[in-house]
Amino acid sequence: MTDKYRSWGFATASRQRAIVPRWAPEIEQFPKAQEQWGNHSRLAFGRGRSYGDSCLNSAGYLVDTSALSRFIHFDRETGNLSAEAGITLGQILDLVIPAGWFLPVSPGTRYATLGGAIANDVHGKNHHVDGTFGRFVSRLSVHRSNGQTVDCSPRSRSDLFNATIGGLGLTGVITRASLHLIPITSDQLAVRFDRFRGIDQFMSLSSGCHDSHQYSVAWLDCVSRGKNFARGVFMSANHLDERTTLDLTRTRKRIGIPFSLPSRILNKYTIGAFNSAYYLAHKPRHARTVCQHYKSFFYPLDAIGNWNRIYGTRGFHQYQFVVPPGAESVLETLLKKIVSSGAGSFLAVLKEFGTIKSPGLLSFPRPGLCLALDFADRGDATVQLIRALDLQVREAGGAAYPAKDRLMPAESFRAYFPRLNEFLPHVDPESSSDFWRRVSG
Amino acid sequence: MASVAIREAPTDAKTSVVIFGATSALAQATARQLAERGLRLHLVARNAEKLASVAADLSARGASINTTQADLDQIDQHDQLLDSIGGIEECWFFYGVLPDQQQCEIDWQATATALHTNFTSTASLLTRVANQLASRNRGLIVVVSSVAGDRGRGSNYVYGSAKGALALFCQGLRNRLAPHGVRVLTVKPGFIDTPMTAHVEKKPAALWATPERVANDMLKARDGRRDVLYTPWFWQPIMCVIRSIPERVFKGLSL
Numbered sequence: 001m002t003d004k005y006r007s008w009g010f011a012t013a014s015r016q017r018a019i020v021p022r023w024a025p026e027i028e029q030f031p032k033a034q035e036q037w038g039n040h041s042r043l044a045f046g047r048g049r050s051y052g053d054s055c056l057n058s059a060g061y062l063v064d065t066s067a068l069s070r071f072i073h074f075d076r077e078t079g080n081l082s083a084e085a086g087i088t089l090g091q092i093l094d095l096v097i098p099a100g101w102f103l104p105v106s107p108g109t110r111y112a113t114l115g116g117a118i119a120n121d122v123h124g125k126n127h128h129v130d131g132t133f134g135r136f137v138s139r140l141s142v143h144r145s146n147g148q149t150v151d152c153s154p155r156s157r158s159d160l161f162n163a164t165i166g167g168l169g170l171t172g173v174i175t176r177a178s179l180h181l182i183p184i185t186s187d188q189l190a191v192r193f194d195r196f197r198g199i200d201q202f203m204s205l206s207s208g209c210h211d212s213h214q215y216s217v218a219w220l221d222c223v224s225r226g227k228n229f230a231r232g233v234f235m236s237a238n239h240l241d242e243r244t245t246l247d248l249t250r251t252r253k254r255i256g257i258p259f260s261l262p263s264r265i266l267n268k269y270t271i272g273a274f275n276s277a278y279y280l281a282h283k284p285r286h287a288r289t290v291c292q293h294y295k296s297f298f299y300p301l302d303a304i305g306n307w308n309r310i311y312g313t314r315g316f317h318q319y320q321f322v323v324p325p326g327a328e329s330v331l332e333t334l335l336k337k338i339v340s341s342g343a344g345s346f347l348a349v350l351k352e353f354g355t356i357k358s359p360g361l362l363s364f365p366r367p368g369l370c371l372a373l374d375f376a377d378r379g380d381a382t383v384q385l386i387r388a389l390d391l392q393v394r395e396a397g398g399a400a401y402p403a404k405d406r407l408m409p410a411e412s413f414r415a416y417f418p419r420l421n422e423f424l425p426h427v428d429p430e431s432s433s434d435f436w437r438r439v440s441g
Numbered sequence: 442m443a444s445v446a447i448r449e450a451p452t453d454a455k456t457s458v459v460i461f462g463a464t465s466a467l468a469q470a471t472a473r474q475l476a477e478r479g480l481r482l483h484l485v486a487r488n489a490e491k492l493a494s495v496a497a498d499l500s501a502r503g504a505s506i507n508t509t510q511a512d513l514d515q516i517d518q519h520d521q522l523l524d525s526i527g528g529i530e531e532c533w534f535f536y537g538v539l540p541d542q543q544q545c546e547i548d549w550q551a552t553a554t555a556l557h558t559n560f561t562s563t564a565s566l567l568t569r570v571a572n573q574l575a576s577r578n579r580g581l582i583v584v585v586s587s588v589a590g591d592r593g594r595g596s597n598y599v600y601g602s603a604k605g606a607l608a609l610f611c612q613g614l615r616n617r618l619a620p621h622g623v624r625v626l627t628v629k630p631g632f633i634d635t636p637m638t639a640h641v642e643k644k645p646a647a648l649w650a651t652p653e654r655v656a657n658d659m660l661k662a663r664d665g666r667r668d669v670l671y672t673p674w675f676w677q678p679i680m681c682v683i684r685s686i687p688e689r690v691f692k693g694l695s696l
């Protein structure tokens with residue numbers, strides 16, 4: 001047992017047992033682990049960059065994939081890459097960028113693993129044009145608890161393939177995967193910043209950039225009321241290429257986030273001040289375009305080390321949900337609830353998802369408006385707030401993201417993932433997680 | 442049983458960096474850094490499957506790789522092995538085993554096997570490689586010993602004595618080869634989190650290093666002029682203290 005394994009949102013670690021295979025065939029230590037720990041379930045663990053309990057397995061044990069981080073093949077001509085599943089997205093980028101390639105889809109952290117990116121079918125700022133990570137996976141291998149490793153792709157064993165994309169680690173341990181990369185000619189992006197007030201303004205900026213920008217996302221103020229309600233900064237970007245002309249290519253000064261604050265400092269005044277400062281930093285009022293390195297555009301939080309400790313000793317919840325097109329008013333209602341709760345959030349991210357379908361049966365992204373925010377854990381009050389939000393998301397026909405969740409009830413899970421019945425037959429009999437025991441109950 | 446199977450023969454006369462025990466966790470971390478410098482690597486390891494996956498990783502990183510599968514305990518095959526590798530300019534010795542000390546205390550065969558791998562077989566390869574490099578008046582030999590070789594301890598003296606003997610052997614070799622312009626670097630790591638120590642509790646955590654950290658130190662030492670490297674650095678003062686404890690006190694300690 002060790003306390004090395006924790007999820008991103010928990011301040012205190014739960015004790016987890018783990019095996020650490022150094023070579024893919026060692027995953028078969030499974031029977032040995034079973035002998036040692038009794039007849040318990042297993043779950044792959046990447047780097048614990050999920051916020052909730054979907055990467056934990058307190059009743060069984062974890063298969064720590066961190067040592068399975070070797071490349072298998074990289075074709076510099078075609079941009080096809082194969083690697084073991086424990087490799088991180090950052091390790092992939094370090095290799096492929098100098099060769100002129102980039103990840104087809106990037107979540108907000110470089111520390112997620114290839115296996116974790118597949119198991120949560122992660123999305124990035126380009127969902128409106130490219131869809132999810134799983135769309136770019138050309139094949140993968142899953143180790144099942146019967147000792148077999150099954151190779152699957154969109155053409156062979158596509159049933160298992162589709163279940164494993166977004167499958168939350170429940171179909172077995174992904175040992176390796178192949179990915180199509182996208183070509184780039186620079187590690188910089190041209191990023192345009194626009195301020196907005198209100199969801200309507202956000203929507204028109206968002207739909208206005210669909211055809212012109214590969215990436216778009218907005219930071220949203222979840223604290224201010226009145227005329228500042230739902231204000232934010234909208235960012236749209238493209239990889240820089242020879243054709244890009246910039247009016248002013250001065251790199252914007254980044255707003256740092258103070259490191260490791262004691263939890264009492266984090267109150268509605270400090271959060272409000274931070275939000276105002278961030279908004280005002282984006283003067284002048286008119287839009288401008290700047291040049292940004294890919295790391296500060298895609299992974300601003302990675303620069304702050306263990307930024308999750310900002311929430312102090314109690315940890316935090318993250319809640320991320322999507323409401324379908326046409327339900328923008330629901331988002332506004334929810335936002336009002338959050339603002340008036342005063343539980344405000346440092347980092348609220350708003351993104352319009354596109355219509356491109358993922359192969360994944362349990363994939364979270366779907367068309368609509370998606371909001372992700374943090375709540376410092378203030379015990380019951382926080383739990384009540386999230387439960388209330390969840391109820392309204394469900395009523396609106398939306399969904400919440402398992403990667404960010406530790407409260408979702410079984411009824412919500414069934415409502416959010418209508419293809420659950422197709423998924424169930426592919427669940428590996430010996431696999432489970434804390435999340436799964438809750439939502440499948 | 443022929444234990445030397447040639448996978449790919451070197452394709453040109455260019456010399457390469459040879460890595461004995463290339464599937465060791467420490468070797469993998471080091472080879473990645475050597476590969477980044479555009480060096481051509483020749484990997485030697487006993488397990489074909491692991492060797493292939495290490496070679497694939499390094500090739501994907503853009504390195505030029507040759508591999509030879511060999512059980513390095515087979516001393517009678519060493520000449521054939523070295524012939525197949527061809528011109529060596531630089532070589533690194535990573536392979537080794539951490540025997541079960543208690544088993545060794547009741548079973549001479551277990552002790553002999555560990556001494557054979559950790560000292561005798563390495564000394565055999567070193568003897569042959571040394572002559573090759575000496576005749577060309579250039580080259581670098583890096584040998585991974587251990588802090589465990591600095592003083593015999595009741596809990597680990599079979600491993601420790603082989604690593605100590607290896608360090609002594611390298612010291613002599615360094616002295617012999619110095620006039621020939623051949624450098625010998627002895628590396629003495631402390632605790633590293635690798636498969637070899639998978640069963641050991643990683644406490645106190647501050648004393649445990651990652652293979653990457655140790656590899657970094659080794660690469661720096663490679664580029665410098667050091668003869669003996671303690672890594673991480675704090676092992677040098679620690680071992681200095683441990684070596685200076687009088688034997689009459691030391692023998693009573695439980696270590």
Ligand SMILES: Cc1cc2nc3c(=O)[nH]c(=O)nc-3n(C[C@H](O)[C@H](O)[C@H](O)COP(=O)(O)OP(=O)(O)OC[C@H]3O[C@@H](n4cnc5c(N)ncnc54)[C@H](O)[C@@H]3O)c2cc1C
Nearest residue numbers: 046047048049050107108113115116119122123168169174
């Ligand atoms: C700062 C930050 C920003 C983020 N931004 C985004 C974002 O923009 N978009 C987004 O989609 N997500 C985002 N995330 C969430 C993160 O990308 C996902 O939670 C991701 O899955 C974490 O990867 P991991 O390797 O750490 O996996 P873990 O968190 O360790 O595990 C996640 C799930 O994947 C499974 N898993 C991991 N490895 C394997 C494997 N080899 N085989 C089978 N199953 C496996 C686990 O069982 C678990 O169910 C963000 C997280 C952080 C911390």
Ligand SMILES: NC(=O)c1ccc[n+]([C@@H]2O[C@H](COP(=O)([O-])OP(=O)(O)OC[C@H]3O[C@@H](n4cnc5c(N)ncnc54)[C@H](OP(=O)(O)O)[C@@H]3O)[C@@H](O)[C@H]2O)c1
Nearest residue numbers: 464465466467487488513514535536537587632633635637
């Ligand atoms: N880990 C530590 O705390 C530590 C501390 C000080 C020094 N060291 C030394 O560092 C070196 C590297 O070890 P490591 O920590 O990286 O552990 P490791 O990953 O277990 O590496 C040991 C390697 O030696 C290989 N090997 C053993 N016998 C062999 C033989 N007869 N022929 C060919 N290869 C053989 C093993 O091959 P297989 O993979 O086929 O088994 C394995 O790859 C060793 O010399 C070790 O003594 C380690």
